[in-house]
Amino acid sequence: MTLIFVALLALSWTGLSLAVLAMVMKKVSPPRQAAWRAFGLALVLNTISAWYATPGEPLPTVLLILICHALLLPPLLLAARREEQRGRPPV
Template identity: 70%
Template sequence: MTLLFIGLLALSWTGLSLAVLAIVLRRIGTARQAAWRAFGIGLVVNTISAWYAAPGEPIAAVILIVLCHLLLLPALLLAARREEMR
């Protein structure tokens, strides 16, 4: 149960951070570019943070972060495509 809670928390935090970062980056380029930049920046920063935050099992923390980012990438790109179509 705790592992499920940690996974859902990581997924929701990743989704929130990617969405906010994409909104901020939207001002510098297209929506698709903002989505990819948000994905890249979020992946790098969160992976480094997870590596140092989990001294006992850094590999598991990094896998969780990468998995969360990969699960949210299609939704982020779909939102970018919808925004570009408007």
């Protein structure tokens, strides 16, 4: 049960960080490019922090972070595509 809770917590944190980063990046680039930049930045920073957070066995935490990012990339890109199709001007 604890493992499921940790996995859901990691997934929700990853989703929140990707959404916030994409909104910030959208101010300087188009939505799809902002989504990719947010994904790359969050993946690097979260993987490094997960690596250092568990000095004994970092591989399971890094795999959890990678899986969470891989699960959230398609919805992030879909949202960026929808926003581009709406033709909203950058904020």
